[in-house]
Amino acid sequence: MNTAVSPDSLSTLYREHHGWLRDWLRRRLPCGDLAADLAHDTFLRLLTQAEPTVPEQPRAFLTTIAQRVLASHFRRHYLEQAWLEALARQPELAAPSEETRALWLEALCQIDRLLGTLPPLVRRAFLLSQLDGLSHAQVAAELGISIATVKRHIVKAGALFYFADLARAP
Structure with missing residues (x-):
C-alpha cells in the first residue's frame, strides 16, 4: 500500500535509492551525466504528481517512472534530430x-x-x-x-x- 509523502519520507526515498536509480539509468544510456539528469527528473516527476506517494516497493516504482522519463527523453531526442535534419536541408538564408x-x-x-x-x-x-x-x-x-x-x-x-x-x- 502506498502512503502519503512527507518531506522526510521523500528525502529518505531519495537518499536510499537515488544512487541505485542513477546506476540503473547509466546502464541504459551512453552518458553518466544524462543518467544523473534523468534520475533527478524521475524524482521530480514523483514530486509533481497530484498525490505523491511513497511506494511499498520503491525500486519497482522508481523503475516504472524512470522508464517513462527515458521514453520522453528519447521521443524528444528523435523529434529534435528530425527537426535538425529538416533544417539542414534548408537554404542558409532561410535558416x-x-x-x-x-x-x-x-x-x-x-x-x-x-x-x-x-x-x-x-x-x-x-x-x-x-x-x-x-x-x-x-x-x-x-x-x-x-x-x-x-x-x-x-x-x-x-x-x-x-x-x-x-x-x-x-
Whole structure:
C-alpha cells in the first residue's frame, strides 16, 4: 500500500535509492551525466504528481517512472534530430535563428504530446488528413471507416489542438 509523502519520507526515498536509480539509468544510456539528469527528473516527476506517494516497493516504482522519463527523453531526442535534419536541408538564408529553432522544437514536442493523448484511430485519421493531405474519402478507405467517422475524428483532434492554444503560441 502506498502512503502519503512527507518531506522526510521523500528525502529518505531519495537518499536510499537515488544512487541505485542513477546506476540503473547509466546502464541504459551512453552518458553518466544524462543518467544523473534523468534520475533527478524521475524524482521530480514523483514530486509533481497530484498525490505523491511513497511506494511499498520503491525500486519497482522508481523503475516504472524512470522508464517513462527515458521514453520522453528519447521521443524528444528523435523529434529534435528530425527537426535538425529538416533544417539542414534548408537554404542558409532561410535558416531560422537559434531562438526560433528552440520555439519550434518546443512546439513540435507539445504537438507530439497532444497527439499521444488521442486514441490511435483518431490520431491516424488526423495525420493522414493533415500531413499526408488525403481527402476524407481517402482516409476512410485507408482506415476502413465511414467518411462521417473520419470527420468526427478530425474535428476531435482539431479541437484538442485549438484548445491547447498552439495556434496562438509565439
